[in-house]
Amino acid sequence: MSINIPRGTKDILPGESERWQYIENKARDICRNYQYKEIRTPIFEHTELFQRGVGDTTDIVQKEMYTFEDRGGRSLTLRPEGTASTVRSYVENKMFGYPSQPVKLYYMGPMFRYERPQAGRFRQFVQFGVEALGSKDPAIDAEVISMAMEIYRELGLKSLKLVINSLGDKESRKAHREALIAHFQPRIGEFCHDCQSRLEKNPMRILDCKKDREHELMKTAPDITGYLNEESADYFAKVKQYLTAMDIEFIVDPNLVRGLDYYNHTAFEIMSSAEGFGAITTLCGGGRYNGLVEEIGGPETPGIGFAFSIERLLAALDAEGVAIQNEEGIDCYLAALGEKAGEYTVGLLHELRQAGISAERDYLGRKVKAQFKAADRLKAKYVAVLGDDELEANTITLKSMADGGQTEVPLDDFIETFRKIKG
Template sequence: MSIQIPRGTQDILPGEVEKWQFIEKKARELCERFQYKEIRTPIFEHTELFTRGVGETTDVVQKEMYTFTDRGDRSLTLRPEGTAAAVRSFVEHKMYGDPNQPVKLYYMGPMFRYERPQAGRFRQFVQFGVEALGSQDPAIDAEVIALAMSIYNSLGLKKLKLIINSLGDKESRLAHRSALIQHFEPRIGEFCQDCQNRLEKNPMRILDCKQDREHDLMKSAPSIIEYLNDESKGYFEKVQQYLTALAIPFTVDPNLVRGLDYYNHTAFEIMSDAEGFGAITTLCGGGRYNGLTQEIGGPETPGIGFAFSIERFIAALKAEAVELPVNKGIDCYLVSLGEEAKDYTVGLLQRLRLAGFSAERDYLDRKIKAQMKAADRLNAKYVAILGENELKENRILVKRMETGDQWEMNLENFIEKFLELQQ
């Protein structure tokens, strides 16, 4: 019986993995420009981190976490998202005491959620995320959104739509909460069991329900915008002002509700408008979470961040037919004829690589024609051909594959001469 990959996971093979590496590299480069530094946290954490940080009423905690008990009878969970772990590390290592504030972090790595696999959605997925902790200036909200948009734009995505909303401060949310309960309670029996459970615990999460999204009460539900106090309104207006100054188009959607409990004030999603992208159009989501550090045991610290999956990023690139500049081939393929020449290319190949070139040679004792075909498959820029006669005469033949131009070079200073060819 053959063993196959678990459902909801994938193998990323050579030829495809280069796209991932390119996206990851570009995201890192942009984070460096914006002064965000990388943080790496464990793949599993104490379960309590997510029940407290993400929220007990969320689908993530209630239905999607991979939780297990270890040999010490501790409940541990494979991380379903990155923010709670980053904030836990921020608190545990007392980064709030660093002189450079706000603390700007980014992370990248596998996350795990037990949900129904579908196009662009997996049970193990790679998430890239950013967190800015220590500032409640609305300008940092705009910066975080600008960073997310910059990553997408830098890789050629154009059909993007930025949706923003304000979830308000604690006072505004309490007023909105009461209005939602009053609105839904008389007919809550018409909603799914999840929504019924959320009515008292977190009624705003009802607005995020996929099952009952077409219910008429959803369309007439009171908007959080109507319950924002003056401070929250002013904050949201500033965020919009800064986004306009940054020439970032956006749409305000009062029904945007992020799926995790820790959000307040600014919430946003970046969606793909590409034709054929699929029913789930969200590429990236984020927002402000001013109470999360206290929930995890730290001091009151404002924060904002976003996260996106690399899988959905690649799906969006495919939908827009964007070709990333990857798989460009190798610099040199060594073709050898005869046993002595073949032995010599072992050391020559190493010298090429140590000089900074991507290079390869034949390992299957193929004929010269088959070796040339192998070089062509690898998209080699040059081939260097070494036979028994060339070896005796201390020379090597170099051919540029694109043009057919050829040079004879002294074997002893081949590396130096090959370097000159690149200039």
């Protein structure tokens, strides 16, 4: 009986994994430019962290979490997203006391959600995210948004659309909440069970419902922009001003609410408008979450961040036909002819690698022609041919795979000679 991979997961094989590495390295380079440092948190956390941090009215907490009891009877959950874990670590390790503020962090790793698998959406997926904690300056909102846009553009995506909104502060959200309840309550029985349960707990989440998105009340629902107080409106105006100063185009969408309870003030999504990308166009989402640090037990600390799935990023690259360069190949392939020469190349290969030269040899006892084919598949820049006669004469033949030129090199000087050729 064969054992197959679990539904909603995916093996990333050699040839594909290099694309992932390229994206990961590009994201890390941009984080370095923006002074964001990597944080690595556990793959599982106490369930309460996500109930409090993500919000118990969200689909993630209600329907999608992988939760289990350990042998001590404690409820643990595989992390469904990265912000709550990052904020928990921020509080637990007292990063609010760091001399350098705000604290700028990024993370990259697997997340888990029990969703219906579809194109670009998996039950285990890799998420890259950024969090900036400790500043309520709208300029850092613009910085975080610009950083997300830069990652996509640096990777070659062009069919991008940035959508932003303001969810306001507590006072603004309270006024909007009351207006939403008054709007939906008379006909809430026409909506799905989830919307009915959200009416009192978090009516803004009704606007994010996928089942009832075409209901007529959705189109006439009061939007948050009409309930922003002066402080919230001024804050949003500053964010828009800074984005404009950065030459970042955006669209204001009053119905953008995001799917997590902790957002307030700035919320944003980056979408792909590439033909053939699919019905779910969102690539990246994020926003401000003032109040989340306090909810998890820390001091009053403003924060903002974003996250995106690398799987969906790869799908967008494919939709736009953007090719990611794979590995350039190895420096040298050792081709041996004869038993003694084959034995000698074991030590020689080790010396090459110790000298910082990427190299490989044959391990299957193939003929020289097959060894050259193997070198070609590995995109070797040079093939060094050593036979028993050459070993006796203390020489080795170095062949350039680019132009076919050959050079006979003394075996004792081979490593140093090759280092000079490689440059």
